[in-house]
Amino acid sequence: MNPVRCRLSTLIACFLLSLSIVASAGKVNKHKPWIETTYHGIVTENDVSVLLDPPLIALDKDAPLRYAGEICGFRIHGQNVPFEAMVVDKTTGEGVIRSKEKMDCELQKEYTFTIQAYDCGEDPDGGNMKKSHKANVHIQVNDINEYAPVFKEKSYKATIIEGKKYDSILRVEAIDADCSPQFSQICSYEIVTPDVPFTIDKDGYIKNSEKINYSKDRQYKLAVTAYDCGKKRSTEDVLVKISIKPTCKPGWQGWSKRIEYEPGTGSLALFPAIHLETCDEPITSIQTTVELETSHIGKGCDRDTYSEKSLHKLCGAASGTVDLLPSPSSSTNWTVGLPTDNGHDSDQVFEFNGTQAVKIPEGVLTTNLQEPFTISVWMRHGPGSSIHGDKETVLCNSDKAEMNRHHYSLYVHNCRLVFLFRQNPSENENFHPAEFHWKLDQVCDKEWHHYVLNVDIPTVALYVDGVSYDPFLVTEDYPLHHSKIDTQLVVGACWQEYTGSENETVTEAYPGGELRMTQFFLGNLAGLMIRAGKLESKKVIDCLYTCKEGLDLLDSGNGYKGVMIHFNPTQSLLSMEGDDIESFDKSMQHVSYLNSRQFPTPGIRRLKISTTVKCFNEETCIAVPDVDGYVMVLQPDEPKISLSGIDHFARAASEFESNKGVPLFPELKIVSTITREVEPEGEDEDEPTVQESMVSEEIMHNLDTCEVSVLGDELNAEQESFEVDPSQLQQRGMEMSNSSIGLIITGVNTMANYEEMLHLIRYRNWNSESLFERKFKIVCSELNGRYASNEFKVEVNVIHTANPVEYPNHVLAQPEFVRPVQHASVDLSGHNLANPHSSSVVPSAATVVIVVCVSFLVFMIILGVFRIRAAHQRTMRDQENGKENEMDWDDSALTITVNPMETYEDQHSSEEEEEEEEEESEEGDEEDDITSAESESSEEEEGQQEDQQNVNRQQQLEWDDSTLTY
Numbered sequence: 001m002n003p004v005r006c007r008l009s010t011l012i013a014c015f016l017l018s019l020s021i022v023a024s025a026g027k028v029n030k031h032k033p034w035i036e037t038t039y040h041g042i043v044t045e046n047d048v049s050v051l052l053d054p055p056l057i058a059l060d061k062d063a064p065l066r067y068a069g070e071i072c073g074f075r076i077h078g079q080n081v082p083f084e085a086m087v088v089d090k091t092t093g094e095g096v097i098r099s100k101e102k103m104d105c106e107l108q109k110e111y112t113f114t115i116q117a118y119d120c121g122e123d124p125d126g127g128n129m130k131k132s133h134k135a136n137v138h139i140q141v142n143d144i145n146e147y148a149p150v151f152k153e154k155s156y157k158a159t160i161i162e163g164k165k166y167d168s169i170l171r172v173e174a175i176d177a178d179c180s181p182q183f184s185q186i187c188s189y190e191i192v193t194p195d196v197p198f199t200i201d202k203d204g205y206i207k208n209s210e211k212i213n214y215s216k217d218r219q220y221k222l223a224v225t226a227y228d229c230g231k232k233r234s235t236e237d238v239l240v241k242i243s244i245k246p247t248c249k250p251g252w253q254g255w256s257k258r259i260e261y262e263p264g265t266g267s268l269a270l271f272p273a274i275h276l277e278t279c280d281e282p283i284t285s286i287q288t289t290v291e292l293e294t295s296h297i298g299k300g301c302d303r304d305t306y307s308e309k310s311l312h313k314l315c316g317a318a319s320g321t322v323d324l325l326p327s328p329s330s331s332t333n334w335t336v337g338l339p340t341d342n343g344h345d346s347d348q349v350f351e352f353n354g355t356q357a358v359k360i361p362e363g364v365l366t367t368n369l370q371e372p373f374t375i376s377v378w379m380r381h382g383p384g385s386s387i388h389g390d391k392e393t394v395l396c397n398s399d400k401a402e403m404n405r406h407h408y409s410l411y412v413h414n415c416r417l418v419f420l421f422r423q424n425p426s427e428n429e430n431f432h433p434a435e436f437h438w439k440l441d442q443v444c445d446k447e448w449h450h451y452v453l454n455v456d457i458p459t460v461a462l463y464v465d466g467v468s469y470d471p472f473l474v475t476e477d478y479p480l481h482h483s484k485i486d487t488q489l490v491v492g493a494c495w496q497e498y499t500g501s502e503n504e505t506v507t508e509a510y511p512g513g514e515l516r517m518t519q520f521f522l523g524n525l526a527g528l529m530i531r532a533g534k535l536e537s538k539k540v541i542d543c544l545y546t547c548k549e550g551l552d553l554l555d556s557g558n559g560y561k562g563v564m565i566h567f568n569p570t571q572s573l574l575s576m577e578g579d580d581i582e583s584f585d586k587s588m589q590h591v592s593y594l595n596s597r598q599f600p601t602p603g604i605r606r607l608k609i610s611t612t613v614k615c616f617n618e619e620t621c622i623a624v625p626d627v628d629g630y631v632m633v634l635q636p637d638e639p640k641i642s643l644s645g646i647d648h649f650a651r652a653a654s655e656f657e658s659n660k661g662v663p664l665f666p667e668l669k670i671v672s673t674i675t676r677e678v679e680p681e682g683e684d685e686d687e688p689t690v691q692e693s694m695v696s697e698e699i700m701h702n703l704d705t706c707e708v709s710v711l712g713d714e715l716n717a718e719q720e721s722f723e724v725d726p727s728q729l730q731q732r733g734m735e736m737s738n739s740s741i742g743l744i745i746t747g748v749n750t751m752a753n754y755e756e757m758l759h760l761i762r763y764r765n766w767n768s769e770s771l772f773e774r775k776f777k778i779v780c781s782e783l784n785g786r787y788a789s790n791e792f793k794v795e796v797n798v799i800h801t802a803n804p805v806e807y808p809n810h811v812l813a814q815p816e817f818v819r820p821v822q823h824a825s826v827d828l829s830g831h832n833l834a835n836p837h838s839s840s841v842v843p844s845a846a847t848v849v850i851v852v853c854v855s856f857l858v859f860m861i862i863l864g865v866f867r868i869r870a871a872h873q874r875t876m877r878d879q880e881n882g883k884e885n886e887m888d889w890d891d892s893a894l895t896i897t898v899n900p901m902e903t904y905e906d907q908h909s910s911e912e913e914e915e916e917e918e919e920e921s922e923e924g925d926e927e928d929d930i931t932s933a934e935s936e937s938s939e940e941e942e943g944q945q946e947d948q949q950n951v952n953r954q955q956q957l958e959w960d961d962s963t964l965t966y
Contacts, residue, residue, distance in 0.1 A: 031061035033071055033093065033117040033132040041097060041139035045146070048099040050083065050139055058093035058117035058132060071095070072120040077134060078113035085115055093117070097137070105143040105179035112138050143180030145230035150175060151238040158206075159243045161279070162214035165207075169242060172204045174226035174234060183230045192223040192237055200224060206240065214246045248279035250622040252609060257629045259593070259607075263600050263636040267552050267592040270607065270631070275585045278613060281621050285614045286584050290574040290591055292551050292631075293606040299349070299378050299526060300448040301547035301570060302601045302633075305783040306704050307348070308376075308527030310748040313733060315543035321531040322365050324395070324491055325350055325358075327784055329707065329744060332737075334358050348784050354382075354522040357493030365489060365530060369397070369408060371421075372456040373532040376544065380448045381412060382523035389414075393519040395528065396494035400486045404496050407480065407487055410453070411494075411519060415444040419453055419460055423479035433458045434477035438469055448524075450545045454535040463538075466545045466569060491528060493517040547571065549595040549605070553587075563587045593631050598701055599638075599783060605631040637674040639699060641780060641789035644669050650797035653768045661723050661764030664708070664776055664794055668758050670751045673698050703754045703780050708761060709742030711775040711793065719767035728760055742776075754780060763796070773797050 035058045041050040056074070063069025071093035074085035082101060088094040095117070114134040121129035151174045158170040178184040189200045197210045198220065206222070222240040227233050254273040261268050276286065294301040304311060309323040326332040327348045335358060339351040377394060396409040408421045417438045442449045442464050452463040462469045488495040496518055550571030553560075563578035565587065574591060578584045593605070607629045615621035645668040655662050673696045708722065715721065722743050729736055734747035734757060745757055758778070765771055775795050781788040 032130040033058045033060045033119050035059075035115070035117050035132050035135050037133070037135050039115070039135060039137045041137060042142055043099055043103050043139055044142045045105045045144045046102050048102060050097045050099065052097060052137075056085065056095040056097060056115075058095065058119075060093065060119050060130075062119065062130075063091070070120040071117055072129065073118055075116045075118065075131075076113055076137075077116065081111065081113045083111065083113070083137075083139065090120065097139075103141045105141045106147075106177060108141065109179055110138065110140050112136065141179075143178055143183055145178060145183040145228065145232050147177040147183070148232050149186055149226040149228050149234040150177070151224075151226065151234065151236075153238065155238060156240045157243070158241070159245055160208065160212065161245050161248045163211050163247060165211055168205045168207050169198075170206055170240070172200070172206065172224050172226075172238060172240060174204070174238075176228045176232075178228070178230075181229075183228055183232070185229045186226050187229040187231075188227045190225050190227070192225055193221070196220055196222055198222060198242070206242075212244050214244045217244060219243045248277060250277055250279050250281070250613070251625050252611070252627050253277050255627060255629065259629065259631045261593055261595065261631050261633045263595065263634065264598065267554055267594045268631075269554060269589065269592050271591060272589055274588050276581055276588075276611070276613075276624070278581060278622060281613075282616050283579065283581060283613055283621075284616055285577065285579050286581070286611065287614075288576045288584075288588070288609060288611045290551060290576075290588075291608045291610070292549075292572045292593070293608070294547075294549065294572060295447060297601055297603060297605070298448075299380075299450075301572065302549040302595055302597055303547060304597060305348070305786055306748050307746070307784050308378075308529055310704050310746070311527075311544060312529065312531075312540070314748055315540045317536065317540045318531070318534050320533060321529050324360055324365070324489075324528040324530065325525060329705075334361055349378075349524050349526045351524055352382075352492040352521045354520045357517050357520060358491050359495070360489040360491065366532060369530070369532060370424075372454070372535050373530060374452065374454050374534070374536040375410060375419075375528075375530050376450070376452040376536065376541075377410075377528045378448060378450055378524075378526040380524040381444055381446060391418075391494075391519045392521045392523075393490070393492070393494045394521055394525065395489075395491055396519070397487050397489045398495050399483070400488045400495070405480060405483075406494065406496070409494060412443055412521070415439065415441075417443050417451070417462070419455070419462075421455060421457065421460075422477060423457070431476035432479065433460075433474050435473075435475040436460045436462075436471040437473035437475075438462055438471050440464060440469065452536055452541050452544075456535060461535075463541050466538075466542045490517065492521045492525070494519045545570075548597045549593070549600065552592045552594040554590040554592050560587045560590075595633065599636045599786070600633055602633050602635040605633065607631060637676055639672040639674050639701060639782070639787055641670065641672045641703075641782065641787060643778060643780060643789050643792035644671070645792070645794075647793060648795045648797075650799050652799050652801065653771075656763070656765045656768045656771070656798060658764075661762035662796065663759065663762050664796070665758045665761060665778065668755060668778075668792070670703070670755050670758075670780060670789070671698060672701060672751065700751065701782060702748050703751055703782050704748045704784065705744060705746050706754055706758060706778060706780040707742065707744045708758075708776060708778045711777055714740040715742070720763070720765040723762040723764050724757070725760055728757060732757065765798075768798055769800075771798050772800075 035056070036054055039052050039054065039056065041052045043050045058071045058074070060069045060071060070090040071087055072090060073087055074095050074097075076083060076085055076097075082103075083097055083099050085095055085097045088096055097115075113136075115137050116134050117132040118129050151172060153172075156170055156172055160166060160169055172189065174186050174189075176184045176186060186204075188202050189204050191198060191200050191206075197208055197212065198206055199209050200206045204226075206224075220242045222242065223237040224240055225234050225237045252271075252274055254275050255271045259268070259270055270290075298305075304314075306314070307323065307327060309321055309326070312321045313319075323332075325335055325348075328336040335350060338356060338358060339353070340349060375395070379394065381392075391411045391413045393409055393411040396411070397407045398409070399405045399407075406420055406422065408419075410417075410419050412418070417440055419436045420434065422434055423432045450463075450465050454461040454463075460471065462471070494517070496516070547570050551567065551574045552571070553565065560583070562580045562583045563576055566575045567573070576584070576587060578587070607627070609627035611624040611626075613622050613624055645665055651662050675694050675696050678693050678695045717740070722738070724736055724743070724745075726736075729745070732747070732749055732753045734745055734749060734753075737744050737746070743761075745754070763774070763776070765774075773795060775793060778792045778794075779789055
């Protein structure tokens with residue numbers, strides 16, 4: 001109640017009432033403080049004072065009462081708020097907000113929190129104080145220009161073409177770390193370098209102010225600075241290099257004409273720095289082909305030079321394949337007369353010049369070939385072949401005489417490939433498909449192609465280079481009539497009756513008419529294989545044709561975005577298409593050459609890049625010249641295959657005659673090494689004194705053939721043979737063929753497996769009475785004979801045991817007898833072959849020579865011991881007598897008789913003493929470690945210098961036992 005408004009009659013009462021109210025007000029807090037609902041503040045960076053709008057003032061209706069009407073404080077609510085609020089005047093409720101630390105605009109530009117005021121109340125510590133509502137406070141941190149601009153890059157580079165004015169060459173860009181738009185934005189750039197024909201705009205784009213001449217300056221270096229909108233300059237200027245190129249010429253740049261490939265290094269990038277120069281034309285598409293030409297290498301590219309039969313196994317073909325054109329060897333000699341290629345670097349290729357053919361021996365292939373079967377061959381039709389010429393036969397099986405029937409044949413005629421297959425005689429005399437024709441460009445393009453025929457009548461499937469072709473013509477014929485005439489299988493021609501054709505040569509005459517080779521093939525053949533009983537799978541066909549070299553793409557983590565890439569089946573042709581030059585360049589830089597052979601064929605592989613560029617009008621706007629280069633495959637380090645082991649041993653005759661026989665190569669080792677040149681480290685290559693050292697390194701690779709043959713007389717099948725466990729061969733995937741001079745183990749396999757098989761080869765002779773020795777030779781090779789080992793020869797002696805007889809000791813002096821305990825032959829298992837209690841008659845001249853040599857060696861040792869002992873005694877006498885040599889006894893006239901037996905015993909005892917003295921001297925003193933020959937020569941020189949009297953005395957004391965008989 002307001003006492004002013006009290007009426008006079010009640011003035012005293014009102015006054016008293018007011019006093020009571022005031023008195024009670026000091027004890028009762030009725031109202032909450034009041035503040036604004038929202039405040040906005042600004043604090044300057046690197047300062048703590050906050051300017052609020054409106055000012056921070058709290059009001060309380062309990063004022064002017066003490067405590068209850070006063071404001072005691074402000075409380076800030078929020079997590080990690082870097083501000084505090086303080087009361088300036090409790091009575092008026094005025095307060096301020098300030099930061100606890102200096103603000104950083106770059107860390108945080110704004111802060112939002114709530115604030116609350118509370119009065120003092122009756123007892124501020126007792127909890128009777130009143131709190132205001134919570135007001136929102138928004139504080140903004142004002143930025144100051146404390147940071148200077150900084151360029152994003154340390155330097156900039158660009159290239160322009162002379163004589164051209166650019167709207168923009170490149171852009172430099174700087175940034176500012178300040179937080180406000182005023183100070184963080186870059187308002188201008190400036191080229192500091194004076195007198196340069198370039199300008200820069202406010203956005204950092206540099207362009208040339210005039211046309212540049214390449215002959216005047218080839219590069220400009222510009223220093224550029226930047227300013228922010230607070231006019232603060234960058235602390236460091238940036239360097240800009242602008243290179244000048246001569247007038248643009250479109251084409252591929254950055255490639256090398258010669259690219260060297262070192263064998264065994266995997267994929268090699270062919271064009272690591274290549275790029276396409278388009279002279280800034282508006283390109284819409286780029287089409288490029290990279291071609292690797294390998295037609296002169298082997299059969300069109302670098303393939304393994306293993307035999308075709310081995311390649312069939314490596315590719316997973318079933319067993320039973322027969323090779324009609326094997327490499328000439330002791331067991332397969334029907335191809336000896338055919339001309340071959342120029343070495344073993346590529347596959348074994350046979351040349352047929354129109355006058356040569358080979359007969360396949362009987363037993364190589366079954367006479368009556370039953371389908372299903374497969375014929376595969378590598379063929380290159382000769383350059384002189386005429387499309388209108390006679391038939392040229394690749395393979396022909398015809399009657400040997402009389403009827404002149406062709407049972408089956410494969411031939412070329414007028415650029416057509418024809419396969420003839422006549423059905424065997426049967427009760428069904430209906431027509432059957434008998435002749436299949438394919439008209440193919442590959443037949444007459446004079447290039448190598450791989451042909452595979454899967455024959456399963458009534459169908460014949462043809463695959464050329466892995467691609468299937470259907471016959472365009474199939475003719476039918478009756479089955480053959482019954483006949484007992486044998487057939488003749490021929491490669492390169494056909495055996496038939498003389499018809500008068502020019503393309504034939506008379507080779508033999510039979511009763512009833514002349515039979516001749518006719519329809520000769522002109523060209524090259526390789527790998528002619530036939531397998532009966534099963535057709536070849538497409539997977540095996542592709543494996544047989546696949547090259548070991550070709551184009552490839554290096555792995556790219558980001559792929560080849562925007563570029564379409566396609567390889568041909570042989571990976572000799574790569575096609576690329578795209579529209580982005582940068583992506584296209586990166587793809588071309590990943591094109592590589594890969595040769596997966598361990599020993600590739602050295603030589604040149606030509607490269608060609610053809611490119612077509614189109615512009616917006618879909619026409620060719622620029623002409624890109626072709627790129628011609630070549631890959632030079634370097635000569636691989638040739639392996640040296642070494643065979644080693646025991647090359648001479650003797651065994652008892654009973655072991656040769658046993659069922660197991662004698663192992664010939666039980667400890668044979670096969671090691672292959674390569675020798676490389678290593679340049680010395682830390683030396684100047686230009687110095688003439690620097691020499692490259694040769695280092696040998698052992699390597700592992702496969703073998704495909706090991707041939708064991710006898711030296712001297714051929715094997716006598718009635719009494720001797722080689723024994724090999726067929727199951728061991730089959731287990732390792734190897735094959736063996738026998739002949740009169742030895743055996744051949746074939747099949748691509750590891751050197752370790754070949755070692756194991758050679759250890760198992762045994763020689764057996766069940767009639768060895770007249771056999772005293774036998775010599776053998778072994779040669780192993782790799783890659784169809786490209787790399788051959790040394791000829792490892794083994795001599796085996798046969799020991800014939802005689803009846804045991806006791807001989808006196810002096811029989812040892814006879815050269816034709818020897819005690820087995822002392823000179824017995826030892827077999828490879830370490831035990832003596834001869835009986836230790838019996839003598840063995842030496843069966844061969846070689847053994848006699850050995851015994852004589854040993855006896856002579858023993859004699860020389862005894863003689864040396866005597867001379868050493870005599871020299872030692874003379875030296876001791878000289879040291880004891882000194883200058884008293886003139887007092888030596890003259891015994892030249894004396895005659896001394898010595899007991900021969902005592903001399904013999906003394907001699908042997910002295911030998912034992914001398915041997916013990918020599919052993920002690922060798923252990924204790926290195927100076928006494930000399931040979932008997934050196935001692936003998938030394939003593940001869942001393943003997944010439946001594947007194948002749950001593951020499952005469954020594955000669956008289958020597959015992960002459962030349963006439964004694966025991």
